[in-house]
Amino acid sequence: MKILDNDDLRKIHALSLQIRMPVSGQASGNRKSKSKGSSVEFSDFREYAPGDDFRRIDWNAYGRFNKLFVKLYMEEREAPVQVFPDMSMSMDYGSPNKFAAALRLAAAISYVSLLSYDSVYINPWNEKVQGIYGPFRTQSSYMKVDNLLSGLMASGKSNFSDALRSMEWKAGRGISVVITDGLLRDGLEEGLKYLKYKNQDVFLCMLLSPEELSPPLNGAIELVDSETGETVEVTVSNALLKKYEESLKQHMAKLQEQCRKWGIHFAMLSSDMPVDLMLKSVIT
């Protein structure tokens, strides 16, 4: 079963990720790279030094200044897009299911990234990164991405920081899209900081189900944590629900404020949003 049907793909076809900073990558892509190279787009001059490719000496400048200058060009490179879908048990919740929504969003991001000739890595994680899939470089490889994603199952607890540290990193800049519900005991903020440290342009997609935004609970119940199995007895009243919603809002506001500080794109999503709307929310 495909994660995104043709209808969805058509809707997101035109969308492309908006990124502010150059990234590093190996294959030539549609992004401006900091590596000055043999691209067509002029970037700067600098004095010739032995070892430089003398084909790049600007003879007109030599004629004018009697000094040797080499022309520098901005090399256009592909942006490695790292997609981090949270596959912990807490994501397998809600109606529509958060994990399904997360996979759809991951697929959509992969799709638009591949459309922009960016290489895509899929890094599903819970306590640790459960495999680095990719790079996927061509549009045709989207099908692989789709297949990969549809094979994923939610499991385990989530700890983003530990997951990132256990991951093998390739040097260079890139885009990291983290898709999670943000309901982590710890490690999320640390993980985000780590990504920034790794020169990533980070997009944090907070994905919650409608049941989490406004719990349809009432009366005396025992709440069970889907990840840890912990239970809490509670008698739910309107006042308590109000308090919960306030607490959720506070939690989100705190996270958003920190993202703003660190220059992380923050998007608040609900699992009942259509995938194109989710994507728009992320990239605009």
Place this chain on the structure above:
Amino acid sequence: MSFATPYGFIGLLAVPLIILLYILKQKREKVTVSSLILWSKVISDMQASTPWQKLQKNLLLFLQIITAILIVLALAGFSLQLRSDAGRSVIVVIDHSLSMSSTDIKPSRLSAAKKDAVKFVDDLPTNSHVTVVSIGKEANVLIYSSTSKDEVKKSIESIQKSSGYVDVAKAEELVLSLKNQEPDTQIVLFSDTPYRFGNEQVQFSDYKKQSNNVAVTGFTHTITGDNITAMSVIRNQGSSEAEIAVSLYGDENFLDSKWVTIPANQAKTVWWDKIPNNIKTMRVSIETEDILPDDNSAYDVILSEEAVKVLLVTDGNIFLEKALTLIEGVELVRTSPGEQIYKGYDLYIFDGLVPDKLPEDGNVAVFSPPPNNLFPVGGWMDTPEVGSSAHAIFKYLDKLTFSIGKTRILEKPEWAEILMEYNGNPIIMEGIVGNIRVLIFGFDLFDTDLPLRTEFPILISNIVNEYAPQRGTVIQRLYTGDVAQFKLNPDTLKAYVHTPDGRRVSVAPPIPAEPFIDTDEPGIYSLEQVNAEGSLNTLFDVNIPDEWLMEQSSGGSTGIDAEYKTSIPFKNQAVSLMLPLLALAVAILLFEWWYYANRNYA
């Protein structure tokens, strides 16, 4: 604090049940959520691993326990005694009048009242100030503002039954004056009648269970030829018809008996005819038992009507002479001034002279005295209209006024008292010289319009009754508790009173006799006057007054009239808190509901 239905406390078992419900873990539906992170922030109650959970500070639990206790208190009929406040000041008024001897409450109303009063005092806070007042014919303070409960209880125990009825005016005056000294004082009345004391609020403990009492309320006689006819009045104070046997005794020997039927709350006159005139005393008694035996007998003394010998010494006073001859039983002898020795009369009336030596065997009245050696007499002075005074000679003459043209200027001797004066000058004086009572009128009857007044014969009759010794000894009818003032014969050396219970009480010397106050016992008393030649006995009777008449005369002073609403029955002092308790319980339940709907777990 009291509980009408202590069985209601069984409901207290609900309290441990409520606590049990709270410590029993509630079985809850399991709901899986993605994460408890947010919930943990807003929920403080955590689970425990046993079927019991730790009793937490739960407002709802306490509210429910309080509600349960309130409902239990309401069921138990919780009530508060209003007299439980600390350190109060109380006037305990105990009625020891005759009616309190009634036995409708065993052993008697008074005993029950005393017992309750002692208990009341016991229940008072320790530092309470208690004044004990007994009310009867007299109102007495037995102990004033005492904080010693033992002393107070002793004084209550010391109250004895009396034969008189409550003098409401005296009782009210005394209680109000005590109340005025301490305005915060509470008046507690133990009586069978809800007396009122001004408009003060009175805590009243009632001791009247029944009123089926029949009393002899009047007994008198008249001598008709050789026989005596007696009249007795029997009053049924009860609320149902009474059929009773009434007997007449002469000198304590049975004479006659009758069955009498008296409707409720009415009096009936019973006549006794053809009583031999050789008896000296009579007693009429109700033979049927009732709740108050003390008023079932009445006594009467048959006085021998001996003639009073009066000597009028005058140059001619037609007014005096005429007035004296009109009085029944007076043997009048008229003489002119000039005799040296006056002897053999009960009363000497000197008109326009004072003898050098006063008679020794009779009292003396003087009109228009000339200068003499007994008291200083001056010239004449003009006097306008004068009125009567309160003295016995003005008995029944309250409204008498008369004009005097001129009167002697007199100087009051030490032995005399002024009965009437004008501008400091005595007009009428009275006193005792030796054993002789002397009455002096400063004016000549011819200088006044007094003889023309219709009251003149009454005045003269009063003078004879008051100053003729055997008439003055014991004339008035005495009621229990009355003070008897004897006018002893001038030759009396000693005098005693023999009471019905066989005691002999000395009343003289000194002469004049001291007032005799020991008249609590109804019956026949005897006054024994001892002179040089022997002794003379005079009988007099003391009866119980008519309670009904007393109540009528005290008109409206008891709480029977509708306006008196301040009296609170003592035994109903407890204020039931059932309704406030239930209202509070409902309020707490409403608050609990509101709190439950809006509770906050943060």
